[in-house]
Amino acid sequence: MARYGFDVSQWDEDMRDALEIIAEVARNEETITYSELAEELGRYSPWNIGRVLLNRVLLATRGVAGCLITSVVVSEKGRPPRSGDHFISTARDLGFRAEDPERFWDEQVSKTYEYFRDVRA
Secondary structure, three states: OOOOOEEOOOOOHHHHHHHHHHHHHOOOOOOOEEEHHHHHHHOOOOOOHHHHHHHHHHHHHHHHHHHHHHHEOOOOOOOOOOOOOHHHHHHHHHHOOOOOHHHHHHHHHHHHHHHHHHOOO
């Protein structure tokens, strides 16, 4: 079964649910906080959702999307919104050059918006 260009047939329910929320947020060119995502899913805390769930989503989607779609999940929604430190460290672990974390995050958010603007469910 494909959703948004990803083969989700082997994904668990939590990953599929997180993808649907992330896709909706990205199509609206918005961000969502870890707290809001955890509350919508109802099975995680804001403190463990990144390491427990979002890492799996990121690893499963980055090759197809060409970007880190979890960039739209942020620690704070202030102006400007802020990615979590975990997002940047994970990106670096995956080989991305994030010398300027704010610029890197901003680029990933823009690419995520573009990906979901161009792809259909």
